[in-house]
Amino acid sequence: MSFSSVDSVVALPSSARRRWTVRPWLVRAHRWMGLTLAGVLVIAGLTGAILAFDDELDAWLNPALFRATSGAILPIDRLIVSVESHDPRAEVARIGFPTPSRGSVLMTVAARDPAVSLGYDQVFVDPASGQILGQRDSTGCCLAAPVLVPFLFRLHYTLGIGPAGERVMGIVALLWCVDCLVALCLTFPRSRPFLGQWRPAFGIKPTRNSFRLTFDIHRAGGLWCWVCLLAVAVSGVALTLRTEVFQPAVQAMLPVTPDRDAPPTPPSEAIGFTTALRQAADVAPGRRPADAHYLQGAGLYLVAMAAPERGVWTGLGPDIVWIAARDGSVLRIDSDARRLSGDAVLALQYPLHSGRIAGLPSRLLVSALGIAVAVLSLTGPWLWWRKRRAASAVRR
Incomplete structure (x- = not known):
């Protein structure tokens, strides 16, 4: 049965007529969501394609910051002293341990006095000698080699406009999820057999008609990538609207371990990174520290402990050890063996979105998906413009 004529639609039972009269509304929804989101998704897609290999790009652009001498890593307290004695105005808030792409230790610093501007927020340290290799302001703009990768990350995550941009990207990701579902429905055939009629939508016919x-x-590319595109869109919601939307939705369906904050701790009373790392090593034997973060306002140290034989964010990522800054007590351990089902869903989102989940193959896939998002976001408005121009010519 064909639905191409008015008579055939009128001849349908009332339930079928109601079903297919929804289609014009879906077309309008897809058109206007596509036009509204196109510019942002082009930016997100192209930057995401690059950021799938951010460490490698950063190392290539800034070899002086990333290369370090070989040798055993010095005690972490000595490296912290090296940084803080180099500039007494600064204190270390986060430590990133060496990675395959970065031989140096990356320390994120903040001013001891909030009224003081350091002019930088990252310090690169040789782990074997304690020498300061360099520093940079990761909030800098725009295309200079030292700040290019951090700038691309901010552009991808917040459009470069801070917390407000993060909310914008979250809303865009939500609308993108809806648009993915609408677009899929629009590819469904209007007659049976369903699979036989749907199959041509997955192909690209050779033609000279542009x-x-x-x-x-546009249609076939969206269909072939649909599952991956929806996964990226959902994980985008998770990363930008975690507490507002994603975590409550997961908690409504699956068990999730509640967050635990400790009382705020003045820096003078905090146990320090050395003790926090020792505590984390005791409860996560056989794993190496990948990242340690002091959250003064929450009274916590968060220490990421990764398996030596795999990438930090492979699978569900590293074990995260929550340590009270005041007394060093272990408040929580997020690990594959301890995670509830909801915890696993939450932990999955960053490795999935960044492409780290399965190493190089998944990173290549995410990079290709970023290009696909940009292509789909550009071809959609172009098709709308061509149809609008043709309609205007007919009216004349």
């Missing part, structure tokens, strides 16, 4: 070719690329 409109038809672009339409096939």
